[in-house]
Amino acid sequence: MNPTRRPASADAPDAAASARHRLVLPALCIAVLIAQIDTAIVNLATEPIGAAFGARVGALQWVIDAYNLAYAVLLPTGGLIGDLYGRRSAFVLGAMVLSGASVVCALAPTLGVLIAGRALAGAGAALLIPASLAIVRVIWRDPVERARALGIWAACGGIAMIIGPTLGGVLIHAFGWRSIFGVVIPFGVAAIGLARAVVPESADPQGRRFDPAAQVLGAVAIGCFVFATIDARHDAPRAALVVAIGAAAIALFVRIERQLGAAALVPLDLFANRAFRGMLVGNSAMTFGGYGMLFVLPLAWQSRHVLDASGAGLALLPMSVPFALVSFGSGAVAARVGGRMAGAGGVALMGLGLAAIGIGAAGSTDPHAPMLVWAEAGLALTGTGLGLAVGSLAATAVGAVDAARAGTAASLMNVTRMIGAVFGVALLGALYDACGGGASGLRVAMLTGSALQLAGAALAWRTAGAGTRAGAPNPIG
Numbered sequence: 133m134n135p136t137r138r139p140a141s142a143d144a145p146d147a148a149a150s151a152r153h154r155l156v157l158p159a160l161c162i163a164v165l166i167a168q169i170d171t172a173i174v175n176l177a178t179e180p181i182g183a184a185f186g187a188r189v190g191a192l193q194w195v196i197d198a199y200n201l202a203y204a205v206l207l208p209t210g211g212l213i214g215d216l217y218g219r220r221s222a223f224v225l226g227a228m229v230l231s232g233a234s235v236v237c238a239l240a241p242t243l244g245v246l247i248a249g250r251a252l253a254g255a256g257a258a259l260l261i262p263a264s265l266a267i268v269r270v271i272w273r274d275p276v277e278r279a280r281a282l283g284i285w286a287a288c289g290g291i292a293m294i295i296g297p298t299l300g301g302v303l304i305h306a307f308g309w310r311s312i313f314g315v316v317i318p319f320g321v322a323a324i325g326l327a328r329a330v331v332p333e334s335a336d337p338q339g340r341r342f343d344p345a346a347q348v349l350g351a352v353a354i355g356c357f358v359f360a361t362i363d364a365r366h367d368a369p370r371a372a373l374v375v376a377i378g379a380a381a382i383a384l385f386v387r388i389e390r391q392l393g394a395a396a397l398v399p400l401d402l403f404a405n406r407a408f409r410g411m412l413v414g415n416s417a418m419t420f421g422g423y424g425m426l427f428v429l430p431l432a433w434q435s436r437h438v439l440d441a442s443g444a445g446l447a448l449l450p451m452s453v454p455f456a457l458v459s460f461g462s463g464a465v466a467a468r469v470g471g472r473m474a475g476a477g478g479v480a481l482m483g484l485g486l487a488a489i490g491i492g493a494a495g496s497t498d499p500h501a502p503m504l505v506w507a508e509a510g511l512a513l514t515g516t517g518l519g520l521a522v523g524s525l526a527a528t529a530v531g532a533v534d535a536a537r538a539g540t541a542a543s544l545m546n547v548t549r550m551i552g553a554v555f556g557v558a559l560l561g562a563l564y565d566a567c568g569g570g571a572s573g574l575r576v577a578m579l580t581g582s583a584l585q586l587a588g589a590a591l592a593w594r595t596a597g598a599g600t601r602a603g604a605p606n607p608i609g
Contacts, residue, residue, distance in 0.1 A: 155330040160264045163323035165288040172296030177309040185243040202254030204550040205351045211262035211543025220333045226260030231320030238313035265542035270334045279467040279527045286523035287459035293452035346397040353381040361558045410596025411528040414475045416552035417588025424556030432574040451515035458519030471528035476593040478521025483585035485514030490578030493571045
C-alpha cells in the first residue's frame with residue numbers, strides 16, 4: 133500500500149490530497165514524454181532544415197548534438213539544483229525552459245539561432261529529467277510501488293519512439309519543419325500547470341551546497357569528452373587535445389569532491405554502492421548499443437534503397453512497440469527478480485538483437501528481403517531488452533541511495549546514458565563508414581556493437597555484485 137495514501141475515513145482535505153497524489157505520475161509522464169518526443173522528432177527534420185538554411189551535414193549535426201552536449205554537461209547541476217532548492221521547482225523550471233526553447237526553434241531566423249535553441253532545450257531537459265526521477269523516489273517510498281511507477285515512467289520513452297517519427301513525418305509533410313517544435317509547447321504548458329497543482333515540493337539541502345568550482349570542472353570534463361567523441365573523425369589532433377583537457381578537469385574535480393565529502397556535487401561515496409555502480413555500467417552499455425543501432429540501421433536501409441525515410445520510421449516499430457509494452461511491466465519484473473538480473477539481462481538481450489541484425493546483413497545477397505527480415509527480428513529483441521532494462525536500471529538508480537540524494541543519483545544515471553549514446557553513435561557510425569557502408573558496414577558495426585554490449589551486460593552484472601531487489605535501499609560505504 134502506498135504510504136502516502138489516506139484511509140477511507142479521511143476527511144475532504146485528505147481525499148483531495150489523495151486525488152492530487154494520483155495525478156503526480158501523469159504530470160511527470162507528460163513532461164518526460166515531450167522531452168523524448170522532442171529528441172526523436174528532430175532527427176527526421178535535418179534534411180528540410182539543411183535545405184532551408186543551405187547548411188551542410190557538418191553544421192546540421194549540431195542541430196542534434198547541441199541538445200546532447202548541453203544535456204550531458206548540465207545534468208549534474210540539474211540534479212543538485214533539485215535536491216537543494218526543490219524538485220518540483222526544478223521540474224517546472226525545466227519544463228518552462230524546454231517549452232521556451234521550442235518557441236525559439238520554431239521561429240529561428242538562422243541556423244545559428246536554431247542550434248542555440250536546441251542547446252537551450254538540452255538545458256531544460258537537464259533540469260526536467262533528474263527532477264522527475266527524484267520526485268518518484270521521494271513520493272513512492274515503497275520499493276514495489278516505486279518500481280511500478282518507474283515502469284510506467286520508462287514506458288514513455290517507448291511511446292515517444294512510436295509517436296515521434298510518425299508524427300514528425302506527418303507534420304513536416306503538411307506544415308514544414310518548423311511545426312515539429314510547436315508540438316512541445318501545449319504539452320509543456322499542461323505539465324507545468326499540473327505539476328504546480330499536484331506535485332508536492334521536496335528538497336534536502338542539509339549538508340549540501342552549490343559548489344561553483346566543481347560545477348565548472350564537471351561541465352568541462354563531460355563537455356570535453358562528448359565534444360571529442362563528436363569531433364574525433366573530423367580533427368583527431370584537436371580531439372586528443374580536448375581529451376587531455378577533460379582528463380585534467382576530472383583529476384581536479386575528484387580532488388575537490390574528495391575534500392568536500394558528503395557536501396560534494398557528486399559524493400564519491402555513492403560509488404561504494406555496488407548496485408549503483410552496476411546501474412551506471414548497465415546504463416552506458418544500454419544506450420551504447422541502442423543509440424548506435426538507431427543511427428546506423430536506418431542509414432543502411434536508405435543508402436541501399438531498401439526503404440525511404442518514412443518507411444524506415446515505420447520499420448522501427450518492431451522495436452518501439454515492445455519497448456513501450458515491456459516498459460510498463462519492467463518495474464514489477466525488477467521488483468520480483470532483482471534489478472541486477474533485470475537490468476543486465478535486458479542489456480544482454482539487446483546485444484543479441486544487434487547480433488541478429490548483423491547476421492542478417494552478413495547473409496544478405498538480396499539487398500532487400502534477408503536484411504529486412506533479420507533486422508525486424510533483431511529490432512524486436514532489442515526493443516524487448518531495452519524495455520526491460522530502462523525501468524529496472526532507473527529503479528536501481530533511485531532506490532539504491534537515500535532520498536536526499538535522489539536528484540544526484542538521477543543525474544548521474546542520465547550522464548552515463550548520454551556518454552554511452554555518444555560513444556555508440558560515434559564508434560558504430562565510424563565502423564559503418566570505414567567498411568564502406570551498406571551490408572558490409574552494417575555487419576561489422578552491428579556485430580561489434582553486439583560483442584561490446586554483451587561485454588557491458590556481463591560487466592554490469594559483475595560490478596553490481598550480489599543482486600538486490602529493485603528499489604531496495606543498499607547502504608553506502
